[in-house]
Amino acid sequence: MKKIRVMITGVAGKMGQELVRAITQQKDMLLVAGCDISQVGKDAGEMCGIDAIGVIIEMDLGVTLREVRPDVVCDFTFGEALRKNLPLYLENRVNMVIGTTGLTPEELKNLEDECKQREIGCLVAPNFAIGAVLMMQFAQKTSQYMERAEIIEFHHPQKKDAPSGTAIKTAEGINEAKDQTYEEKSYELLPGSRGGHLGSVNIHSVRLSGFVASQEVIFGGEGQTLTIRHDSLSRVSFMPGILLAIRKMAKSKQFYYGLDKIMKL
Structure with a gap:
């Protein structure tokens, strides 16, 4: 069986370290390289607490x-590095699987155009946790029946x-x-206390x-509220989604924004 490199x-x-551990456990994948500006020259396996795997971390x-x-x-870097x-x-x-957030809508559109022109497969996802993807799906469905929604991430x-890429999506x-649209009628005694605004949704970020x-989507309607919440308790929660994305992008030349685009939802 030909392994995905x-x-x-x-x-x-x-x-990155969690992904090293995950990939080395897959029979159909082979980690062939790792790049970073730190830990250069070290074995990627030993760096993340497993046996040496013969992959030396490079900087170039x-x-x-x-x-x-x-x-x-x-x-999985950060916006400026990406x-x-x-x-x-x-x-x-x-072909790319991008979990780094921070790209603007214009940058995402430019990336999509470049990938299509060059016939390169690319999946950009703000969140790879399967539960988070389901939360976003549930929230979109629920919004058709509830008056307002606010997000706390x-x-x-x-x-x-x-805010996080998950909150934006x-x-x-x-x-x-x-x-x-919704016209905000509150008067802020402290500027920013009502959070950021994206369309009709207020978003509040906690660090x-x-x-x-973690993320809560809180819906309000007449005489009722509904809260949808997802928690990633460790980075292990992201691995099944990333592995799914790798397998898909190894044989795809399409551009996808969101893990939901390759899930059977």
Whole structure:
């Protein structure tokens, strides 16, 4: 059986390390390279607490892509790093699974156009937890029957962007389903106390130690409320979704935004 050759960018980060452990347990995948600006020269397996796997962490992304020629590259870095990495992925015509958030709608559209022009497969997802994807689906369905919705998202303090990509995609789905605007009538004694606004949805971002990734979507209607909540208690929760994405993108030349696009929902 031909194995899927996978490369991880941001391999020394928490998501990258968890993904190393996950990929090495798959019979149909082979980790062939890892890039990062830290832990350079170390074995990727030993770095994340398992046996050595013979994959040495490199810093030069362009050289590594040309030498290794992976089937799929997984990017779990941060917004500014991703913006520098994308031209190299496109230049080397490698299929992508992107979990890094922070791209603007315009940047996502440009990436989609570039991928289609070059016939490169790419999946960009704000959240790879299956439960989070279902939460977004439930929220979109619920919004057709409830008057208003607000989102509270919780992440660890190291997360650089706010609101989260998951919150933005959830709000986009709610706005699409409702197709109506809402005029905010509250007067803020403290500016920002009502959160950020995306269409008819207010989004509130919490950054505290102890959280990995959680989100509440709170709906209000006449005489009732409904709360949909998802919690990722560890980064292991993201692995099934990432592995699903890798398998899909190893044989696809399509562009997808959201894990739901490749799930049978």
